[in-house]
Amino acid sequence: MTExxxxxxxxxxxxxxxxxxxxxxxxGVSFDxxxxxxLGIVGESGSGKSVTNLSIINMIPSPPGRIAGGEVxxxxxxxxxxPVKDLRAIRGNKxxxxxxxxxxxxxxxxxxxTQMVETIVLHQDLDKKAAKDKAIDMLKLAGIPAPxxxxxxxxxxxxxxMRQRVMIAMALSCNPEILIADEPTSALxxxxxxxxxxxxxxxxxQTGTSVILITHSLGVVAGMCDTICVMYAGxxxxxxxxxxxxxxxxxxxxxGLIKSVPRLDKASGERLFxxxxxxxxxxxxxxxxxxxxxxDKAMDLCKRKYPASxxxxxxxxxxxxxxxxxx
Amino acid sequence: MGKFIIRRFLSLIPTMFVIITFSFFLIRFxxxxxxxxxxxxxxxxxxxxxxxxxxxxxxxxxxxxxFGDVLRWDFGPSFKYKESxxxxxxxxxxxxxxxxxxxxxxxxxxxxxxxxxxxxxxxxRWQDYLSMSLAVVGISVPLFVIGPVLQLIFAMKLHWLPxxxxxxNTSVTFALLPVITLAxxxxxxxxxxxxxxxxxVLRADYVRTARAKGLSENVVIAKxxxxxxxxxxxxxxxxxxxxxxxxxxxxxxxxxxxxIGRIFVQSALNRDYTLIMAEVIIFSLILVLVNFLVDILYGxxxxxxxxx
Numbered sequence: 001m002t003e004x005x006x007x008x009x010x011x012x013x014x015x016x017x018x019x020x021x022x023x024x025x026x027x028g029v030s031f032d033x034x035x036x037x038x039l040g041i042v043g044e045s046g047s048g049k050s051v052t053n054l055s056i057i058n059m060i061p062s063p064p065g066r067i068a069g070g071e072v073x074x075x076x077x078x079x080x081x082x083p084v085k086d087l088r089a090i091r092g093n094k095x096x097x098x099x100x101x102x103x104x105x106x107x108x109x110x111x112x113x114t115q116m117v118e119t120i121v122l123h124q125d126l127d128k129k130a131a132k133d134k135a136i137d138m139l140k141l142a143g144i145p146a147p148x149x150x151x152x153x154x155x156x157x158x159x160x161x162m163r164q165r166v167m168i169a170m171a172l173s174c175n176p177e178i179l180i181a182d183e184p185t186s187a188l189x190x191x192x193x194x195x196x197x198x199x200x201x202x203x204x205x206q207t208g209t210s211v212i213l214i215t216h217s218l219g220v221v222a223g224m225c226d227t228i229c230v231m232y233a234g235x236x237x238x239x240x241x242x243x244x245x246x247x248x249x250x251x252x253x254x255x256g257l258i259k260s261v262p263r264l265d266k267a268s269g270e271r272l273f274x275x276x277x278x279x280x281x282x283x284x285x286x287x288x289x290x291x292x293x294x295x296d297k298a299m300d301l302c303k304r305k306y307p308a309s310x311x312x313x314x315x316x317x318x319x320x321x322x323x324x325x326x327x
Numbered sequence: 328m329g330k331f332i333i334r335r336f337l338s339l340i341p342t343m344f345v346i347i348t349f350s351f352f353l354i355r356f357x358x359x360x361x362x363x364x365x366x367x368x369x370x371x372x373x374x375x376x377x378x379x380x381x382x383x384x385x386x387x388x389x390x391x392x393x394f395g396d397v398l399r400w401d402f403g404p405s406f407k408y409k410e411s412x413x414x415x416x417x418x419x420x421x422x423x424x425x426x427x428x429x430x431x432x433x434x435x436x437x438x439x440x441x442x443x444x445x446x447x448x449x450x451x452r453w454q455d456y457l458s459m460s461l462a463v464v465g466i467s468v469p470l471f472v473i474g475p476v477l478q479l480i481f482a483m484k485l486h487w488l489p490x491x492x493x494x495x496n497t498s499v500t501f502a503l504l505p506v507i508t509l510a511x512x513x514x515x516x517x518x519x520x521x522x523x524x525x526x527x528v529l530r531a532d533y534v535r536t537a538r539a540k541g542l543s544e545n546v547v548i549a550k551x552x553x554x555x556x557x558x559x560x561x562x563x564x565x566x567x568x569x570x571x572x573x574x575x576x577x578x579x580x581x582x583x584x585x586x587i588g589r590i591f592v593q594s595a596l597n598r599d600y601t602l603i604m605a606e607v608i609i610f611s612l613i614l615v616l617v618n619f620l621v622d623i624l625y626g627x628x629x630x631x632x633x634x635x
Contacts (some may be wrong), residue, residue, distance in 0.1 A: 057539065059538060059539060060534070088541040088542070088543060089541065089543070090543035091538070091539055091540065092539060092540035092542075093541055094540035096539065096540070097536075097539045099532060099536065099539075101532055104531065104532040104533060104534055105532045105535075105536045106533055106536065107533040107536070107537065107551050107555075107629070108533070108555070108629075108631055109554045109555050109628070109629065109630065110550070110551070110554075111630075118540070118542065118546075118550070119540045119541070119542075122540070122541060122542065123541065143450045154630040154631070156630070167536075170540075203487070
């Protein structure tokens with residue numbers, strides 16, 4: 001990991017206009033991604049993790065979605081301001097994505113070779129023959145046995161874990177600067193999860209690719225990431241280096257999340273901790289701390305205003321009135 | 328794959344056997360007969376006629392005899408059209424219906440898919456509303472309204488196209504209005520079918536993957552969306568083809584076309600046993616053959632279908 005910031009997201013706001021009102025799926029998210037860094041974004045379902053990352057390459061389905069504000073600065077250009085044509089040259093090439101469900105993320109009607117070659121030919125100066133060789137190499141790196149045979153098969157001939165390997169091979173085939181992995185292991189068996197994470201870690205470490213890993217599993221981020229952002233109701237409530245965040249979580253939500261991880265070293269028969277209540281409905285959310293109804297340390301101030309991010313040093317920042325001085 | 332085709336083809340034989348047997352007895356058991364329309368015939372005349380058409384034999388003997396004839400592609404004499412055999416009647420009328428029907432099917436498939444794509448890509452915009460309104464008209468307005476309206480506009484007011492088919496007029500223009508009329512409901516159905524199916528595929532995960540790879544929207548649509556989205560249209564082709572060549576009675580009457588639809592209805596009204604049977608056999612043969620072709624085509628389009 002270097003100090004060079006490759007992606008800077010600043011005040012990103014992505015809203016969905018629905019019949020019930022405006023859903024602020026992402027509301028003022030900011031983070032930096034350094035070259036070679038692995039950044040984890042954790043949060044519950046609906047906290048805005050996936051929308052944040054689809055916004056980075058401007059792939060929010062519109063309508064109803066709309067990026068209402070903010071900047072996504074990738075190697076000096078704001079991706080939200082450039083024409084779609086230039087953006088396409090970045091998608092799949094400089095920034096590529098893998099998705100949660102490998103069973104549905106590959107086109108069932110096309111051979112793996114077709115799907116991989118079209119990406120490589122599109123972004124690299126290679127003919128089809130060379131692109132196919134490259135694809136075979138990538139499949140081999142991703143741990144697919146007999147790739148020269150398997151590449152001409154269709155997705156349904158692969159198991160879920162194998163398909164996710166294909167997705168990884170495809171996503172990394174153009175040597176991207178950033179790999180966005182959206183819950184890459186959530187749909188897989190636990191035994192396969194570790195293998196897939198190993199492949200992602202191994203391959204990106206070799207090429208110095210930065211990774212944004214979206215997950216709801218704290219176990220996954222703990223083993224993989226240099227830095228962690230905790231999202232809640234469309235905002236990043238806490239961000240910090242992995243070790244520090246796990247040892248000394250500041251935000252009550254982060255503390256709750258870490259406390260609710262099942263642990264082998266605890267006595268069996270003990271009740272598992274859970275954060276009371278439900279995540280808030282993000283439609284027309286007022287300017288308060290969205291966590292206060294579930295927070296044991298909530299104060300009067302929490303109901304009135306959202307706290308600004310407080311820098312605690314060493315890259316650790318938190319948005320909570322316990323740490324922020326009210327002005 | 329080859330094995331599957333042979334097995335699938337052989338399964339057509341029992342299907343046809345059941346259809347022939349079932350319709351043979353069903354028609355015979357229906358009340359009335361080919362001669363019940365004639366008035367005051369002497370008993371002897373009826374006896375002679377029954378003898379001539381072998382209808383005095385036991386039903387099962389007649390069935391065996393008929394089945395043997397069918398295997399030799401001989402559908403026997405018509406009970407009503409005394410001058411010609413059933414084979415001759417069908418040879419006269421069928422090519423016209425096949426030609427009109429095929430032209431109408433091609434027209435409806437091409438334009439149906441095209442309009443379906445446009446309205447799906449322009450969902451909830453004026454192009455979508457316009458096409459889907461046209462499709463609703465096509466599905467809900469009966470052919471006997473569409474046909475005369477087209478005649479009124481293009482033949483009688485504008486004089487662009489001939490009003491009806493005549494034996495003298497052999498140019499292609501005569502076929503234009505009947506083909507459009509015939510195609511209209513099928514076009515409408517295919518347009519709605521492909522629109523719905525494209526909209527569904529557009530939301531599929533693998534289409535998101537294709538976009539995330541940086542493919543242009545045209546490539547995404549042409550390469551990743553259409554193949555999966557048009558499968559329902561392919562499976563509709565079988566019944567559509569059978570329907571479009573049989574369901575032309577109204578169009579044939581409107582445009583005075585000597586097609587098979589007219590004699591189909593007349594034969595049923597006349598209890599013209601041999602003619603009804605011949606038509607049932609030919610239509611079911613077409614239906615099972617087209618469905619057979621669609622099944623094979625499906626195998627090429629959807630790799631997940633394994634032929635074993």
